[in-house]
Amino acid sequence: xxxxxxxPRAIRSKRLLKEAVQSLLIESQDLQELTVQKVTAKAELNxxxxxxxxxxxxDLLKHVVYDVFDDLSNKLSPLLQLESINSDEQMIxxxxxxxxxxxxxxxxxxxxxxxxxxHNFIVDFVQARRDLRKIVTEDAVSKDIIAxxxxxxxxxxxxxxxxxxxEYIAQQLSRWMTRRQxxxxxx
Numbered sequence: 001x002x003x004x005x006x007x008p009r010a011i012r013s014k015r016l017l018k019e020a021v022q023s024l025l026i027e028s029q030d031l032q033e034l035t036v037q038k039v040t041a042k043a044e045l046n047x048x049x050x051x052x053x054x055x056x057x058x059d060l061l062k063h064v065v066y067d068v069f070d071d072l073s074n075k076l077s078p079l080l081q082l083e084s085i086n087s088d089e090q091m092i093x094x095x096x097x098x099x100x101x102x103x104x105x106x107x108x109x110x111x112x113x114x115x116x117x118x119h120n121f122i123v124d125f126v127q128a129r130r131d132l133r134k135i136v137t138e139d140a141v142s143k144d145i146i147a148x149x150x151x152x153x154x155x156x157x158x159x160x161x162x163x164x165x166x167e168y169i170a171q172q173l174s175r176w177m178t179r180r181q182x183x184x185x186x187x
Contacts (some may be wrong), residue, residue, distance in 0.1 A: 016043040025104040091170035102158045109155050122147035
């Protein structure tokens with residue numbers, strides 16, 4: 001069975017609509033203000049094109065969020081394959097993504113569903129790192145605690161601490177995780 005190749009015009013239209021959402025989120029910083037009319041006007045497409053690809057604004061937003069997590073996975077997956085890459089470099093790569101896209105991610109952080117999805121993503125990443133390093137889960141800090149801490153720091157950083165670099169935040173997280181691990185091992 002052959003896979004049908006997507007029409008380049010459809011790919012372009014979807015990209016323009018997603019870019020319009022991101023741009024509007026940067027401008028207004030309110031998800032509630034997004035409308036099909038505003039998005040299509042920003043993308044310079046008509047409503048019929050929008051509805052050809054998406055059911056409604058929620059459907060488009062869902063695809064924007066999927067793209068965020070696809071991008072994060074694509075950036076982090078290769079790092080999990082290389083044992084020579086240290087955890088600080090992995091964390092900097094992860095944080096750089098958020099810093100580069102902070103203006104519209106700021107708005108997405110306000111949504112509980114996005115926070116939950118990001119928390120689960122971080123939990124999976126922490127577990128993958130543990131598996132790679134053969135860390136026994138019973139001896140390690142709870143991956144939920146680590147994920148919640150990283151998520152809380154990310155949210156604070158994107159909202160209030162933007163003047164700190166990715167490297168600085170990664171260094172602080174690394175120190176915290178090392179101290180936590182030592183406390184668990186010495187307990």
